[in-house]
């Protein structure tokens with residue numbers, strides 16, 4: 001008999017600074033499916049000054065969400081590419097209940113979906129984010145306080161230069177956290193109502209512990225699927 005595998009979609013939920021981006025990269029390697037960060041996709045549009053980038057810029061710089069229809073169109077385009085056929089990891093999407101519903105109805109049909117919530121109190125987030133840096137060349141994340149590169153300002157992996165995101169300034173972070181609580185928190189509730197789909201992990205553990213928990217959540221679902 002032919003075994004037909006449905007694509008696996010792993011959704012990483014949690015506030016900005018919870019560690020979704022940090023763990024998405026090794027998880028992508030482990031599962032052999034791409035990591036799709038809507039924030040990264042938008043930053044690419046900003047860099048390339050595309051029409052979408054020009055519209056999205058004002059929302060992103062203000063710490064607000066880009067309107068749902070723009071995000072959905074961008075994501076639908078991305079997941080149509082052939083590397084997503086076996087599944088993918090979503091980081092930064094869905095960020096509203098409407099986005100979650102659209103994912104169910106328009107994008108994730110006939111897929112196995114698992115949502116992993118990175119649970120962490122707000123008080124740890126601002127200090128994590130203000131000291132965050134990313135490599136311009138390969139996207140690797142660093143934290144000048146908690147996970148610094150060997151040489152300040154230079155990527156350990158590719159020697160690219162490190163930069164701080166424009167929206168990682170304290171006053172914009174506070175706005176992003178507020179937006180998270182009002183618009184994105186309800187997404188956790190949305191997945192908690194779907195049997196067996198939501199996995200809670202403690203995002204305050206060490207990097208190794210958190211990654212183990214992420215893998216455990218994925219394994220549970222793959223066994224069930």
Ligand code: ADP
Nearest residue numbers: 016038039059060063064065066071092093095
């Ligand atoms: P974070 O570090 O907060 O997780 P991201 O890199 O995921 O940030 O996103 C940066 C910005 O891009 C958000 O503040 C928002 O303006 C925009 N954005 C990213 N994903 C979405 C989405 N799913 N819906 C609306 N806006 C989004």
Ligand code: ZN
Nearest residue numbers: 135138155158
């Ligand atoms: Zn690099």
